[in-house]
Amino acid sequence: MIASFAPILPAAPKILILGTMPGAVSLAEQQYYAHKQNHFWKILFAVLAEVPVPDSYAERLELLHGHGIALWDVLEYCERQGSLDSNIRNPKENDILGLLEKHPSITDIVFNGQQSHKFFTRAFGQITGVALHVMPSTSPAHTMKFEDKRAAWSQVIRRSTI
Template identity: 55%
Template sequence: MINSFPPFVNSQTEILILGTMPGIASLKKQEYYAHQRNHFWKIMYTLLHNLPISEKFEEKIQLLQANKIGLWDVLENCERKGSLDIHIKNQKENDFETLFREFPGITKIIFNGKESHKYFLKKFGQIEGITYYVMPSTSPANTMSFENKLKIWSTCFE
């Protein structure tokens, strides 16, 4: 059984970015999107006009929070061989009812990949007052170019 990380959300959070479950590299480092070929941080730093990318995870989280962006995963825990979402089984979702009660300023959810959206929608459906965006996965398993991912992700921040 593998477990997700706690949410990086505060009272200023308006946008919540949700993955499915951290991959092997992230679990090992205990940092979101730690795989060196994952495009997540490069996309965020580019969109938030803050290159170069910090090496420090705390600074990455601070950048998101300064821009009213939170980070979490749809799943609290699951069984999974490897890092691919298609291998997930026996999953348990995170407690979003409590999260949205505690942080009512969240009005936008950006799903990092179709699988996170699928798991969220199945359990929670469409939540009134929150807009959903399903973005291409930033994972290296998604072979779409960085430029194309960036262009699509930028639509959430216009």
Template identity: 45%
Template sequence: MRLQGFPPVADPNCTTLVLGSMPGALSLTKLEYYGHPRNHFWPLLYAVFGGGAGPSDKYGERLSFALAHRIALWDVLAACERAGSLDAAIRRPEANDFVAFYNAYPAVERVFFNGQAAAELYRKRVLPLLQRSGAGGALRYGTLPSSSPARTMPFEAKLLEWRALADFQASRQ
């Protein structure tokens, strides 16, 4: 089955883009980035940026929290075929249009990959197009441990590495 991803969540103030590979099955059903209740993305983001009691139950409030911290969300892939939610099952991947994205959001300076699979897909599917177009030349990249429940790293260990988001944002002020 061909799966379609989501549009980006971004505004002109965003300086950081966090990229996943492709939303999982439950996220696609809920129409929410990181919609699986065991995915650590939202708890990590709230912990990194001092979100008090943790993520809101309201998806719109979670998105507003990310944008308030100048974090844009998107995925490397616009579409793919995949049974289940595992990145290893992705077939026939189609990358999002990053040339258009970086032209629309020129304040983005840093890209963090939510896991190794997102970084690898970007390297193979997106970087060659960016290099040919000349877009995104000044971007800096980092890879964070996947927030997916399939990544069996303890939350506290993930959080140590995810603090790089706040460190980068603090360096921009």
């Protein structure tokens, strides 16, 4: 079994970005989206700060806090060989409903890829009062062009952080 991380929570989050489960590199580094080829941080910095991604993980997290973005994973535990979501077995979900109750300021959930959305809807269905947005996965395994990923994410992130 592998375990996800604690959520990253600013004071009054507006958006909750949900991945599925950290990949092998992220688990080893104990950082969200630590794989150098994952586009997550590059997309967020391109959309929100228009500066290169800093090397410092603390500076990366400051961007989230400054824009009211919470970050977590749908799954708390699972079995998985490698990093692909398609290899996930025996998943157990995080207490996302509890997080939403504690943080009613969250109005949007943004899914980093189809798999996180699939696991979420299977466990929780629709959430009244919260908009759900499925974005292209930032994983290097998802071969969509970076500019197309950035454009899709930009529409939701900019609208939701205003």
